[in-house]
Amino acid sequence: MRSSVWWRIAWRNLWRNRRRTLITASALAIGFFGAVLMVALDDGISRELVDNGTGVLTGQVQIHARDWRPDRSLYATLGGDAGTDVGALLARIRAVPGVRAAAPRVWAGGLISAGSQTEGVVLMGAVPALERGVSRILDALVAGGAPRDGAKELALGSELARKLRVRPGAEVVVVAPAADGSLGNDVYRVSGVFRTGLDDLDGAYVVLPLAALQSLLALEPGRIHEVAIALPDPWTATAAAPRIAAGLAAAGGPPGATVEPWPVFSPEIAEYARLVEASNGLVVGIVFLFAIFGVANTSLMGTYERRREFAVVRALGVGPAGVARTVVYEGLALGVLALAAGAAITAPVLVLWHHVPLNLGWLIGNLEVAGALVRPVLRVEYSADGPLLGAAGLLVTAVLAALYPALRAARVPPADALAGR
Amino acid sequence: MTAFAKAPRRAPMAGRLLLLLLVAPAAAGAQTPREIVDRVDRMLRGASSRADIVMEIATAHWTRSLEMRAWSLGTAYALVRVVAPPREAGSATLKVDDEVWNYLPRVDRTIKIPPSLMMGAWMGSHFTNDDLVKESRMIDDYDIALAYDGDRDGVRVWEFALTPKPTAPVVWGKVVEQVRQGDLMPTWARYYDERGTLVRTMTFGDYRTFGARLVPTVMTVRPADKPGERTTIRYRALEFDVPLTPDFFSLRNLQARH
Numbered sequence: 001m002r003s004s005v006w007w008r009i010a011w012r013n014l015w016r017n018r019r020r021t022l023i024t025a026s027a028l029a030i031g032f033f034g035a036v037l038m039v040a041l042d043d044g045i046s047r048e049l050v051d052n053g054t055g056v057l058t059g060q061v062q063i064h065a066r067d068w069r070p071d072r073s074l075y076a077t078l079g080g081d082a083g084t085d086v087g088a089l090l091a092r093i094r095a096v097p098g099v100r101a102a103a104p105r106v107w108a109g110g111l112i113s114a115g116s117q118t119e120g121v122v123l124m125g126a127v128p129a130l131e132r133g134v135s136r137i138l139d140a141l142v143a144g145g146a147p148r149d150g151a152k153e154l155a156l157g158s159e160l161a162r163k164l165r166v167r168p169g170a171e172v173v174v175v176a177p178a179a180d181g182s183l184g185n186d187v188y189r190v191s192g193v194f195r196t197g198l199d200d201l202d203g204a205y206v207v208l209p210l211a212a213l214q215s216l217l218a219l220e221p222g223r224i225h226e227v228a229i230a231l232p233d234p235w236t237a238t239a240a241a242p243r244i245a246a247g248l249a250a251a252g253g254p255p256g257a258t259v260e261p262w263p264v265f266s267p268e269i270a271e272y273a274r275l276v277e278a279s280n281g282l283v284v285g286i287v288f289l290f291a292i293f294g295v296a297n298t299s300l301m302g303t304y305e306r307r308r309e310f311a312v313v314r315a316l317g318v319g320p321a322g323v324a325r326t327v328v329y330e331g332l333a334l335g336v337l338a339l340a341a342g343a344a345i346t347a348p349v350l351v352l353w354h355h356v357p358l359n360l361g362w363l364i365g366n367l368e369v370a371g372a373l374v375r376p377v378l379r380v381e382y383s384a385d386g387p388l389l390g391a392a393g394l395l396v397t398a399v400l401a402a403l404y405p406a407l408r409a410a411r412v413p414p415a416d417a418l419a420g421r
Numbered sequence: 422m423t424a425f426a427k428a429p430r431r432a433p434m435a436g437r438l439l440l441l442l443l444v445a446p447a448a449a450g451a452q453t454p455r456e457i458v459d460r461v462d463r464m465l466r467g468a469s470s471r472a473d474i475v476m477e478i479a480t481a482h483w484t485r486s487l488e489m490r491a492w493s494l495g496t497a498y499a500l501v502r503v504v505a506p507p508r509e510a511g512s513a514t515l516k517v518d519d520e521v522w523n524y525l526p527r528v529d530r531t532i533k534i535p536p537s538l539m540m541g542a543w544m545g546s547h548f549t550n551d552d553l554v555k556e557s558r559m560i561d562d563y564d565i566a567l568a569y570d571g572d573r574d575g576v577r578v579w580e581f582a583l584t585p586k587p588t589a590p591v592v593w594g595k596v597v598e599q600v601r602q603g604d605l606m607p608t609w610a611r612y613y614d615e616r617g618t619l620v621r622t623m624t625f626g627d628y629r630t631f632g633a634r635l636v637p638t639v640m641t642v643r644p645a646d647k648p649g650e651r652t653t654i655r656y657r658a659l660e661f662d663v664p665l666t667p668d669f670f671s672l673r674n675l676q677a678r679h
Contacts, residue, residue, distance in 0.1 A: 181485045183512065187528045
């Protein structure tokens with residue numbers, strides 16, 4: 001017999017007990033719905049983590065002098081002691097396809113002092129207008145404004161401001177060992193206070209205009225430690241870094257520069273994102289593990305009811321494999337039906353949840369995970385993983401659940417069953 | 422007894438070095454290392470000094486020289502003021518007990534060094550702020566053992582090994598120091614971290630008589646992890662038992678230009 005006949009029989013059998021079939025299909029469809037949503041939610045959390053982890057300060061790709069890590073020496077500037085043409089360098093980086101923005105930075109360690117309070121701090125020199133393109137540190141101002149280029153101003157973290165007891169407008173002294181061996185020191189006005197939610201940044205970071213910090217550190221204008229680069233999609237960073245490196249190499253510089261994507265300089269965030277991804281398979285597995293027994297149960301009941309029919313079919317000359325096949329086909333047909341239903345209920349919820357995320361901000365504050373800030377905003381992300389994993393899980397479940405009933409059906413002894421024994 | 426035994430424990434900063442140099446050498450009797458150190462401690466107490474110092478710092482990136490004047494009183498007080506070059510002149514450091522203040526003439530501000538930054542460099546040198554504040558508590562903080570007694574380079578020397586007592590608030594894991602037996606002058610000291618890795622070496626030299634006391638007038642500290650880098654302190658003038666009182670070591674005096 002052609003297999004299409006078996007399909008037809010399977011399909012008809014499916015509708016002999018309409019209610020039972022609909023309930024079983026619903027179980028599978030809801031399993032699909034749950035699995036896809038949970039994976040999408042995981043992806044949302046992972047994306048939030050990476051977006052914030054790389055978006056608050058670091059950017060998605062960074063360029064440094066080769067000897068910058070691990071000491072972060074004041075002297076390890078791009079292009080060595082001679083420095084580099086910062087404007088031309090930024091232009092070359094922005095010319096690389098896929099780069100959204102680039103900003104130069106100078107880093108140093110120092111002291112900040114106000115009144116009788118003194119704290120050790122990380123000094124970050126930045127061009128405020130460019131910095132806004134790659135990081136959100138200057139968008140996180142809770143008081144005052146960003147330091148202005150050319151002014152002796154600085155912005156500092158909220159916890160640091162609290163410890164120093166300063167507000168915008170206050171005068172502070174910054175002291176840092178300069179590149180010429182002297183002790184750089186100057187007075188600055190606090191222009192603003194930022195709160196990122198990250199303890200390190202809020203407690204110990206000070207942002208000054210690039211030129212002001214270079215002047216404090218006795219560094220020439222061409223000497224910068226870092227270029228931070230923003231990409232439209234953080235997940236493209238690993239692919240973009242070599243492209244940017246090639247773009248720089250083709251333009252001749254700066255020599256000895258390394259281009260690194262965020263998984264290299266923020267490995268803890270990458271690890272966490274990988275962990276979340278790895279848990280997706282587990283989630284789908286658990287959801288359908290529950291479904292498989294329910295489906296097997298109803299399917300088994302269906303085959304017991306049809307003992308006599310199977311006996312007749314066997315008596316008409318169909319082998320045990322044929323009988324088993326029709327039961328498995330039935331499971332598969334049920335799976336396809338459930339998949340269609342599942343997709344129909346999942347898609348609108350996914351779209352809605354993506355555009356209207358669930359904000360639990362009223363319930364819990366921001367969380368710090370792996371050094372990155374995570375807002376308690378549950379947003380689902382679209383990805384191929386979730387639906388594909390969900391569909392595979394559903395169909396495998398449907399077929400696996402049919403295997404045991406199929407075995408039982410194939411073993412129905414025709415004569416005994418027909419005789420009612 | 423000289424103050425040599427102070428050096429091994431901590432690199433004496435300028436002010437502290439002064440303290441270290443305050444006592445006249447004496448013949449070494451048959452004493453235990455601990456007794457020697459204890460005697461030095463007691464002899465140091467209450468002494469005062471005034472010195473003119475040149476500090477040369479050489480790093481991989483720059484070399485500079487600072488001329489300074491320093492005052493000390495006992496183990497608790499020290500004041501160091503830069504007099505040259507003009508760009509740095511007026512910069513000053515005040516130590517009172519365990520606290521350190523820096524005066525910055527350019528911005529006319531005084532900042533207090535927080536405890537978390539005591540291991541930071543002092544005036545860009547290879548000394549730390551911590552070197553400045555550590556008092557003479559040798560016998561309290563360290564177990565002192567004689568590690569060697571004999572001739573080296575034709576000079577009879579002792580080598581002392583100092584290991585911190587379990588509860589001592591010190592940063593070193595071990596300090597080893599060599600002293601000449603004849604005049605009790607220190608020749609070198611090596612500082613190790615808790616893993617036993619050499620962190621820095623201090624050498625003493627150019628022993629001269631100031632105010633009827635023999636003292637090493639040159640001290641060089643070399644960080645082990647930065648070959649070629651060093652800070653050298655050289656004494657050009659040194660007076661002992663100058664009339665100083667604790668109120669000389671005030672924040673107001675820190676900011677005064679002398």
